[in-house]
Amino acid sequence: MKKGLAVIACAAALVLANGSLAIAAPMALDVVDGGKKMMGDPVHGKVIFNRCMVCHTIQPGVNHIGPSLHGVVGRKAGSVPGFNYSVANRKSGIVWTEQKIYDYLKAPQQMVPGTKMTFPGLPKAQDRADVVSYLKQNSP
C-alpha cells in the first residue's frame, strides 16, 4: 500500500441565503500591496459584499444600478450585455484581474475618472482583499 501525504482539508462551507457559497478558509490572492502578498477571507468578504449589493448581484445576467459581478474576475471592463456603462468604464481597457479589482475598490473614481460607480471605495486593504476573495470564490 502506498503511503501518501495525508492532506486534511478542513473547510466549513456555508451556503448563504442568496445561494452563494462562502468557504471559511483564507485564500492566497494574486494581489500584492506594498510588496506583501495578500490573503483574503471570503466569509468576511461576503459581509463586505453587502455594501456592494445595494447596486450589484453576483447572479449571471442580473443587472441593477451596477452590472452583474458574476464572473467578474478576469472579465473585460464594460462587457456585461444589456448594462449601460459609462464611456469611462467601457473605454478604460481594464481587465478585472484580482489586483485590478483590489486597486479599483480603494477609490473607483481615481482609477476610472468619470465612472458611474458612485461608491467612495473601501479604505481598508483587508476589506478589499476579502471582497476580492469572495468574488473569486463565486466567479467560476
Ligand code: HEC
Ligand atoms: C452605488 C452603487 C454601487 C455600489 C455601492 C458599488 N458599485 Fe460597483 N458599479 C456601479 C456602477 C454603476 C458600475 C458601472 C460603472 C460605469 O459604467 O462607469 C459599477 C462597476 C463595477 C465594476 C466594473 C464592472 C465591469 O463590468 O466593468 C466592478 C468590478 C465593481 N463595480 C465592483 C464593486 C464592488 C466589489 C462593490 C462593493 C465593494 C461595488 N462595486 C459597489 C455601482 C456601484
